[in-house]
Amino acid sequence: MPKAVEITSITKDFGSVRALDGLDLSIEEGQIYGLLGPNGSGKSTLMKIMIGLVRPTSGSVRVCGEDPQANPVAVRRIVGYVPETPRLYDFLTAREYLDFVADLYSVPFEEKKARIAQFLEAFELKGREDEMISGYSQGMRQKVAIIGALIHKPKILIMDEPLNGLDPRSAKIAKDLLQELTGEGVTTIFSTHVLEIAQAICRRAAILYKGALLSEGNIDDLKRLAGMPGSSLEDVFLRLTGTDDVRAVVEELAK
Amino acid sequence: MRLKNVRILGSILLLSQLRVRGRAKQSWGGPRGLLAIHAAVFAGAFALVSYVLGIIPAGEMAPLQQVSLQVLALIPVVLLSFMILYSILFVIGEATQYSSSELINYMPVTAAEYVLASSLSTVFISMYILTGILGISLALAMRFDLVWMWAASSALSAFFAVVGSFVGEIIRALMNRVSSSFSKRGGRSAIVTRAVLIIVVLAVFQIFFNPNIMFRVLQAFAPQIYVLWFLPLVWPSVAILNLSAGNFAGAALFTVMTIAFGLVLMACGVFLRSKYWMPLPVSIKIGSAGAGSYRRAGLLSRLGFTQAESAIISKDARSLFRRKEMVRYLALPIIIMIPMLLTSGSVDEPGALLPTALMISLLGSSMFGLFLSIISIAQEGRAIWNLYASPLNAGTLFKAKIAAPLLISSVPALALPAAVSLLFRLTPFIAAVIFSSSILMTAISVLIGSYIGPKYIDLEEKPRNNFIKGTGMLVAFLMEGAVGLVCLSPLVLYVVARQLALSIGLTSPVALAASVAVSAVFIVLLYRMAAGSVRTLFAESPLE
Numbered sequence: 001m002p003k004a005v006e007i008t009s010i011t012k013d014f015g016s017v018r019a020l021d022g023l024d025l026s027i028e029e030g031q032i033y034g035l036l037g038p039n040g041s042g043k044s045t046l047m048k049i050m051i052g053l054v055r056p057t058s059g060s061v062r063v064c065g066e067d068p069q070a071n072p073v074a075v076r077r078i079v080g081y082v083p084e085t086p087r088l089y090d091f092l093t094a095r096e097y098l099d100f101v102a103d104l105y106s107v108p109f110e111e112k113k114a115r116i117a118q119f120l121e122a123f124e125l126k127g128r129e130d131e132m133i134s135g136y137s138q139g140m141r142q143k144v145a146i147i148g149a150l151i152h153k154p155k156i157l158i159m160d161e162p163l164n165g166l167d168p169r170s171a172k173i174a175k176d177l178l179q180e181l182t183g184e185g186v187t188t189i190f191s192t193h194v195l196e197i198a199q200a201i202c203r204r205a206a207i208l209y210k211g212a213l214l215s216e217g218n219i220d221d222l223k224r225l226a227g228m229p230g231s232s233l234e235d236v237f238l239r240l241t242g243t244d245d246v247r248a249v250v251e252e253l254a255k
Numbered sequence: 256m257r258l259k260n261v262r263i264l265g266s267i268l269l270l271s272q273l274r275v276r277g278r279a280k281q282s283w284g285g286p287r288g289l290l291a292i293h294a295a296v297f298a299g300a301f302a303l304v305s306y307v308l309g310i311i312p313a314g315e316m317a318p319l320q321q322v323s324l325q326v327l328a329l330i331p332v333v334l335l336s337f338m339i340l341y342s343i344l345f346v347i348g349e350a351t352q353y354s355s356s357e358l359i360n361y362m363p364v365t366a367a368e369y370v371l372a373s374s375l376s377t378v379f380i381s382m383y384i385l386t387g388i389l390g391i392s393l394a395l396a397m398r399f400d401l402v403w404m405w406a407a408s409s410a411l412s413a414f415f416a417v418v419g420s421f422v423g424e425i426i427r428a429l430m431n432r433v434s435s436s437f438s439k440r441g442g443r444s445a446i447v448t449r450a451v452l453i454i455v456v457l458a459v460f461q462i463f464f465n466p467n468i469m470f471r472v473l474q475a476f477a478p479q480i481y482v483l484w485f486l487p488l489v490w491p492s493v494a495i496l497n498l499s500a501g502n503f504a505g506a507a508l509f510t511v512m513t514i515a516f517g518l519v520l521m522a523c524g525v526f527l528r529s530k531y532w533m534p535l536p537v538s539i540k541i542g543s544a545g546a547g548s549y550r551r552a553g554l555l556s557r558l559g560f561t562q563a564e565s566a567i568i569s570k571d572a573r574s575l576f577r578r579k580e581m582v583r584y585l586a587l588p589i590i591i592m593i594p595m596l597l598t599s600g601s602v603d604e605p606g607a608l609l610p611t612a613l614m615i616s617l618l619g620s621s622m623f624g625l626f627l628s629i630i631s632i633a634q635e636g637r638a639i640w641n642l643y644a645s646p647l648n649a650g651t652l653f654k655a656k657i658a659a660p661l662l663i664s665s666v667p668a669l670a671l672p673a674a675v676s677l678l679f680r681l682t683p684f685i686a687a688v689i690f691s692s693s694i695l696m697t698a699i700s701v702l703i704g705s706y707i708g709p710k711y712i713d714l715e716e717k718p719r720n721n722f723i724k725g726t727g728m729l730v731a732f733l734m735e736g737a738v739g740l741v742c743l744s745p746l747v748l749y750v751v752a753r754q755l756a757l758s759i760g761l762t763s764p765v766a767l768a769a770s771v772a773v774s775a776v777f778i779v780l781l782y783r784m785a786a787g788s789v790r791t792l793f794a795e796s797p798l799e
Contacts, residue, residue: 053643053796077646087637089570091577096570099549103566104645113549132577148641 001028003062004156004187005050010059012045012211019045020056021211027189027204029155032182034198034205035191038241042211043191044084047158050189051081064155077105080149084160084191086141090134094125094144097133098151105152112151119147122173138165146174150181157181159190163197175201199233207240214240256367264364264372265379272380289380296383300390308398316398323395324499327408330388331415331491331513338416341381342423366529370521374420385416404499407506411491411513418517421524428527450576454586458593484509487516560658563647567655568662574634575627575663581634584626588619588667596678609685609750612675616693620668621700621735627660628704629731632792633712633722640798649793653705653786661701668697684763691767692743695774699738702781707731709792738777745769 007025011018020042027033035043048054049061052068052075061068068075089097095116102112120126123143133141142165149157157178163171178188178201192198198205199219206216215225223229226236269286311319378385389409396405484493494509555565575581595615632652635642642652672693676686711727723731740747749756749766756766 048796051644053640053798055795073646073648076644079644081644083640083644087640089574089638089641091574092570095549096573100566100570101641101645103550104563104642104647106562109549109551116549 001030003027004029004064005189006062007046007050008060010046010049010061011057012042012049012054013057019211020049022059023208023211023213025206025213025216027187029187030182030185031203032178032188032190032201034202035189035208036195036198036205036237037191037208037214040210041208041241043208044160045211046208047081047160047189047191050158051076051079077152078155080152080154080157080159082142082145082149082157082159082162084164086145086148088133088141088144088148091132093130093132094120094136094140095129097144098147101148102151107152115151116147119150122177123147123170139167139170142166143170150177155186157186157188157190159188161192162190163192163194171197195233195237207237209241256365256371260364260368261372261375264368265376268373268376269379272376286379289382293382293386297386297390300387301394302390304391304394305397308394319395320399323392323399323401324404324496326395327392327401327404328492328495328499330392330408331411331495332488334385334388334412335415335419335422335488337384338378338381338419339422339426342377342420342426367521367525370421370424370524370528374417374424374521374524377420377423378416382416385412388412401499404495407498407510408491408495411494411510414513414517415491418520421517421520424524425520425527428524428531447576450582450585454582454589458586458589487512490516560655561651563645563651564655564658567642567652568659571631571634571656571659572663578634581630584623584630587623587626588671591615591618591622592671609681609688612672612679612681612685612689613692613750615675616668616671616689617696617739619671620664620693621696621739623667624660624664624697624700625704625731625735627664628657628701629708629728630722631656631660631705632708632789633714636714636716637798639714640796643793643796643798649790650786652793653789656789657701657705657785660704661698664697664701665694668693688746688763688767691771692746695742695771695778696739698778699742699774699781700735702778702785703731703734703738705785706781706788707734709788712792712797714797738781742774742777743770745773 003026005025005027007023010020010023012020023042023046025046035046037043045054049056050063050068052072055069063075064078066074089100092100098116098119099112102116107115117126120129123146125140125143125147128136128140133144136144142162146159146162149159163174166174175197178190182188202219204216204218205222207214207222215222217225219233220229222233222240223231223236226239228236228239266286273285273289308319389405389412392408393402393405396402484490490509490513494506494513497503497505497509550566550569552562552565555568556562560568575585592615595611595618632639669690672686672689675681676689681689707727707730708723711724711730713721713724713727715721745756745761745766749761749763756762761769
């Protein structure tokens with residue numbers, strides 16, 4: 001199977017803080033791949049390196065065979081990216097914003113018009129598309145950001161907590177859409193804190209902890225590797241990241 | 256009303272305002288540091304004026320003595336006007352979330368407590384104006400034995416400063432009302448109306464606080480205070496003049512009326528704040544739902560810009576008209592030009608107006624170009640990831656980011672020379688000098704801004720968009736001045752020392768040609784420097 005992303009010995013230091021520590025990862029094309037890990041484990045940094053937003057201190061990355069540091073434009077042309085807290089242009093309407101993004105990707109006029117209308121309908125933003133984004137809720141902004149990442153039909157989707165703030169119906173639409181796109185050969189790499197979502201839609205996942213790879217494989221592999229084949233992904237995650245001893249904390253707080 | 260609540264809330268709002276202005280980060284930027292600054296301004300103003308008064312010959316003191324009483328009488332109304340205008344500007348620039356206004360919804364704070372606390376904190380932050388004026392007036396009062404008058408004037412000025420802040424609260428409430436009306440009405444007209452309103456406010460502010468204009472107004476207004484006794488604005492002045500005339504009953508009456516007037520305005524502020532409470536930012540609809548159109552390849556594409564470049568240019572133009580913090584830049588050519596025009600006086604010989612005409616054109620267009628270009632990338636704020644995550648190269652970004660300020664500032668670069676040429680009836684040669692200087696300096700300014708902007712970029716949006724670090728702005732001004740001087744030196748020499756210029760063969764066409772040639776060299780050089788600056792910035796996202 002061809003590789004969508006190949007990461008070799010990636011290290012990233014922010015001053016004295018090591019965000020990624022010699023990480024190796026290989027993600028095959030045409031799947032939904034979950035990046036799991038507690039806050040500060042390096043997921044967002046890894047995603048930013050994949051798209052060339054951040055330069056690694058050492059190591060190499062290939063996205064569909066392209067180096068995002070050497071040729072970021074080629075990589076960004078085939079990638080759709082949703083950051084953790086997507087900051088949009090508040091002074092634009094959703095339609096204007098999506099029109100702007102489509103133009104950055106040189107989407108032809110008729111195609112952008114049709115696709116924007118289609119996505120606005122699907123994400124239930126129709127009727128509010130000519131309102132300035134400044135008046136949107138967090139969930140609505142998230143939907144606009146997701147549409148922005150999909151507008152140019154990317155081969156790879158890199159999404160940092162993409163379902164944050166979405167209502168259940170929109171989250172379901174997003175998840176179904178990702179599954180649909182997988183069928184069309186699109187690779188989705190996304191991070192989430194909601195392990196049920198990862199369990200439900202990811203074929204494979206990696207668990208990061210303090211910038212290093214703790215475990216990688218399909219969900220059953222992760223459970224087996226942790227020695228917890230019958231457990232939930234949440235239990236596996238907590239065990240692997242050493243944060244399973246939460247009962248004492250909860251009991252203390254409840255006093 | 257619980258005064259303890261007012262004190263606590265006032266401190267919070269003060270800190271909030273300091274942070275909006277970025278002052279709280281500095282060691283002297285806290286409330287105590289600010290108080291020390293206010294005291295230093297008072298002492299400095301007093302010492303300076305005392306020194307100046309000490310060296311003026313006694314024979315020339317008589318007119319000054321008469322003016323001193325007028326000054327003391329007028330200080331309260333000047334302070335009131337200042338606070339109103341300050342509040343208007345404050346309302347425009349302040350991020351809603353930092354006015355902490357929503358706490359009324361869930362904290363045990365009344366609208367009256369909020370209005371008083373907000374007014375006091377606003378007065379405190381701008382009190383250096385009050386202390387500066389009081390320092391000057393104390394020096395005058397001591398020199399002319401008007402200390403009692405000064406004490407009364409000071410007390411009434413401080414009170415009127417707070418009253419001015421109450422008016423600011425009223426304006427805030429009304430702005431909320433207007434904004435919500437815009438929100439309901441929607442459409443591009445709402446955006447244009449708001450932009451025009453902001454420009455008018457800024458222009459009025461500039462005119463009002465221009466020292467020359469202010470002096471003329473004071474001269475005309477001061478002798479008529481008694482005639483205008485029925486206006487609440489002059490009640491404190493009438494009280495002071497009564498006191499100076501020994502009419503204590505009159506002074507007491509107008510003092511009481513002044514206090515009553517202040518309380519009525521506070522009550523109005525509380526009433527309107529309660530009535531038009533709106534803690535959330537309004538959203539404006541652009542056209543009716545579903546009616547919006549998509550951008551087609553139009554004029555920009557015919558000018559040679561790609562789809563992506565055109566998209567960025569259009570987006571930046573929208574940003575300039577739609578964002579409150581950006582609209583103020585649109586006002587620049589107007590606010591620079593109007594006070595200069597109003598104080599330019601009249602000169603019979605058209606050639607003598609060249610420096611003024613040149614200054615109006617150059618400052619109006621080149622400063623505009625400099626400001627627009629220096630913030631061109633930084634105004635993206637944290638939304639800049641949209642550009643970094645897109646398939647753009649640094650060249651595309653650079654081209655789009657210099658095109659927007661260049662295209663927009665070309666309007667005043669052509670309009671201002673045309674306006675001054677017609678207004679001052681300049682000769683064709685002088686008009687040509689002004690036109691070419693204006694166009695060249697605008698191009699140079701845009702390139703200087705594009706070079707400095709990425710080097711001193713400030714993408715932080717909280718508590719307030721600064722766009723550019725202070726050092727960067729200073730460096731840009733210095734660079735602009737130096738390059739401008741070098742480029743226009745042949746013309747300047749011809750205008751300032753014509754005989755010397757002619758003696759070295761620098762006739763008018765030669766001077767013009769030399770300036771154009773030197774400018775062209777700088778334009779090429781600065782273009783390369785600016786492109787490199789954008790390339791360096793675009794190599795890695797500056798966001799963490």
